[in-house]
Amino acid sequence: MKKVMAVFGTRPEAIKMCPLVLELKKSDQLETLVCVSGQHREMLQQVLDIFGVVPDYDLAIMKQGQDLTDVTTASLVGMREVLKKEEPDVVLVHGDTSTAFAASLAAFYQQIPVGHVEAGLRTYNLWSPYPEEFNRQGIGLTATYHFAPTETARKALLKEGKNPERIYVTGNTGIDALFHTIREDFHHPEIDWAKGSRLIVLTAHRRENLGDPMREMFRAIRRIIDEFQDVKVLYPIHMNPKVRAIASEVFEDCERIRIIEPLDVVSFHNLMKASYLIMSDSGGIQEEAPALGKPVLVMRDTTERPEGVEAGTLKLTGTGEEAIYQECKRLLTDPEVYRQMSEATNPYGDGKASQRIRKILEETDA
Numbered sequence: 001m002k003k004v005m006a007v008f009g010t011r012p013e014a015i016k017m018c019p020l021v022l023e024l025k026k027s028d029q030l031e032t033l034v035c036v037s038g039q040h041r042e043m044l045q046q047v048l049d050i051f052g053v054v055p056d057y058d059l060a061i062m063k064q065g066q067d068l069t070d071v072t073t074a075s076l077v078g079m080r081e082v083l084k085k086e087e088p089d090v091v092l093v094h095g096d097t098s099t100a101f102a103a104s105l106a107a108f109y110q111q112i113p114v115g116h117v118e119a120g121l122r123t124y125n126l127w128s129p130y131p132e133e134f135n136r137q138g139i140g141l142t143a144t145y146h147f148a149p150t151e152t153a154r155k156a157l158l159k160e161g162k163n164p165e166r167i168y169v170t171g172n173t174g175i176d177a178l179f180h181t182i183r184e185d186f187h188h189p190e191i192d193w194a195k196g197s198r199l200i201v202l203t204a205h206r207r208e209n210l211g212d213p214m215r216e217m218f219r220a221i222r223r224i225i226d227e228f229q230d231v232k233v234l235y236p237i238h239m240n241p242k243v244r245a246i247a248s249e250v251f252e253d254c255e256r257i258r259i260i261e262p263l264d265v266v267s268f269h270n271l272m273k274a275s276y277l278i279m280s281d282s283g284g285i286q287e288e289a290p291a292l293g294k295p296v297l298v299m300r301d302t303t304e305r306p307e308g309v310e311a312g313t314l315k316l317t318g319t320g321e322e323a324i325y326q327e328c329k330r331l332l333t334d335p336e337v338y339r340q341m342s343e344a345t346n347p348y349g350d351g352k353a354s355q356r357i358r359k360i361l362e363e364t365d366a
């Protein structure tokens, strides 16, 4: 039996790896182990609980105020022991976090083949998203299997000279997750709170936006709330204390914004579905929103998800206050612009990415 070890550590990785883990565990040809780094603590546990995934190993590395060196070194050292003990045939990592990069490097050092889930997303700007662009390219160097979510990602990998026989277009496992979470009969107190208003769901956390860019983003939203009396903003805030400090500075004494603790993924996906529009610097949300037919103002300078922009659901605004304010105002006042952006198109797959990856792992040797 082939031994597969899935390694992840943060909320977004967990959301996209848990559906895959559940699928791999159904196989009688694969033995599937899960190792979490614990780069995130509470936000990771929320996802594991929802999917009922219990890790075989937890490196529990999270520290308040951890920097990139802390996360990378603690994961690298921790993974060495786990890999030496278990000697998996394949290590699966997801996306672009420091956990994913360190786990792929640890596997490379033990000469264990790596499978990269969500391979081939690129901006080719090492500073945006930072450090994720580096992490993705680094993982790509170690990987034997490149599970590309889209044709665009496949083309980027081909251009970089990756072996075409090792690139598999599977769709994004984030869409698989939506099949677990979206419910027709969903109720939530925040939906009651927003009744009769246009609900904006807000998230923000990117490392390169901490400081002035994030302050500008929040100021733009503050102006929108002050100007549009029928708008309410729900902000499930990231646990990073640096994010929380800026939010409380800008959103003080503001009744129509609710800042709440991070939502579990079932609640978050269904609240996205109930929203009027989304404002975010997140990566995963850029894939989920097109599938739900919700416009997203992407408050970043670059995106590694051009498919959603081409589909018309995402608009890249940058991080300047004036541009974000103007784009949001346009969406709130021009029904035609809103209609065009809210047409549901889903460039990220059919929700069967996990099944495809399982089949590839069952049928091919690394």
Ligand code: UD1
Pocket (backbone or CB within 6 Å): 010, 011, 012, 039, 040, 041, 042, 043, 044, 063, 064, 065, 066, 067, 068, 071, 096, 097, 098, 099, 130, 131, 132, 205, 206, 207, 239, 240, 241, 283
């Ligand atoms: C990390 C990833 C980023 C991903 C993001 C998703 C890297 C370099 N960054 O960034 O790619 O988009 O996760 O959210 O891998 N914290 C808690 N509890 C938690 C989670 C975070 O208290 O459950 C706090 C801690 O103080 C921690 C801080 O948030 O030190 C930052 O966490 P970290 O994982 O270093 O960075 P993120 O910005 O979350």
Ligand code: UDP
Pocket (backbone or CB within 6 Å): 011, 012, 015, 203, 205, 236, 237, 261, 262, 263, 264, 265, 266, 268, 269, 281, 282, 283, 284, 285, 288
């Ligand atoms: N999400 C969640 N609860 C929240 C906010 C976001 O479950 O309160 C989900 C969201 O649906 C998406 C993922 O978390 O699947 C995105 O994570 P994040 O923005 O932290 O990271 P990124 O995708 O930018 O790496």
